[in-house]
Amino acid sequence: MKDLKNKVAYITGGTKGIGFGVAQALLSQGMKVAISGRSQKSVDEALKDFNNVSVLGIVSDVAKMADEKNAISKIMEKWGQVDVVLANAGVGNFAPIDEMTDEEWHQMIDTNLSGVFHSLKASVEALKKSKGYYITLASLAGTNFFANGAGYNASKFGVVGFTQAAMLDLRKYDIKVSTIMPGSVATHFNNHEPDETDAWKIQPEDIGQLVVDLLKMNERTLPSKIEMRPTRPDKK
Template sequence: MAIDLSGKTAVITGSTKGIGRSVAEAMVAAGGSVVISSRTAGDVAAATAELNEQGPGRAHGIPCDVRDGEACAQLIEGAVEAFGGIDILVNNAGLGRFAKIQEMETEFWDTQIRTNLDGVFHCSRAAVPHLIRKGEGWIINIGSLAGRNAFSGGVAYNATKFGLLGMTEAMMLDLRHEGIRVTCIMPGSVNTHFFEGGPHPEHEWKLQGEDLARLVMDLLAFPPRALPSKIEIRPSQPPRK
């Protein structure tokens, strides 16, 4: 179902590339106002300019490292200043780094946790008062099938995505009676910069960013009474093992 996002504002963390970028493109195409963000100021400026070119919605860029709580607060305040409020927060920024416990440095663990878990906490806590004031809104957390299936080398990544699933469900219960819906989307492999070397032309079997964008847009089209709170999506035909 096509949805019109005119008059709606979304903040998408990690939206210069990959899944976040595809979601931003779909929202701007649907007339929404979207705050583009990542750690890399040059990429934020370039993506924002490209999206404003595409329209008909609007984009506004605010660089933000989600590991930094103060920067996350400024991201949300900047969105409210630019567009007058916030309706949708997509906690998408995330890293996948893989190492076995016997080889893992503390810095490696910290980076993974601070990006994939702390970042969601910082941005959500900053956004929630604005959403509560409106009495409606949606927080969409991009989890992973790695939030349900552990694998060797996944100690840190699995911890973040299992944690994110629990955090999302608890937030959903905290916020549902305020009119705020909270959803965890759990993708399998998506052809993005998440993997070394970036998107691979021969990886057509993987999900593509636009598949996740479609899922987010379909989700937003549900009537206020309905809350798909946990969604798994995977490639239909991965290579046979």
């Protein structure tokens, strides 16, 4: 996509953090952007911050296929195309496996893993038409396991595997598929409120820049799995 102007992107979990940062980056390139969140309140608050007529806010829980199909339908109704989908919505519950609840496990698997399937399944026909790009937001936790992370690791290992297999399935349609695997990011993830102590971390706008670079990559080349981490980790 040499020229991103007027291309249409859909970003799940786009009301704050990484999704919000990517949306800002794509808007700066002249793209039209739809963002989704699980509540009308979060969507309305994000739209106030964007203050941009090229942003469409949608309430969608990615854990529900019907919600994602509805989101894509609304985007197609408004703009008639979907060129980019960023499956970014995610949750994290961290606890030893003997203490993790059934509810916590299923929330992560349903949102982090099934959610990326729902987003792709709902948008794949539109992406075939546009020869578009599907990007998942995984994590370094998708290749590096750690104590108290069994559920989160399982979901993110799954996202990495799902995305790489989907890439092989869809490239015959000229759909590009990539997964981004960040380390520590300064976001609101897990109820964290970013502040100056997060300055050493990857910032949402850094991931936004990476997404723009991926979209502008020559069509003959596909960076299918990208790891990114802070240059200098915090020393505690």
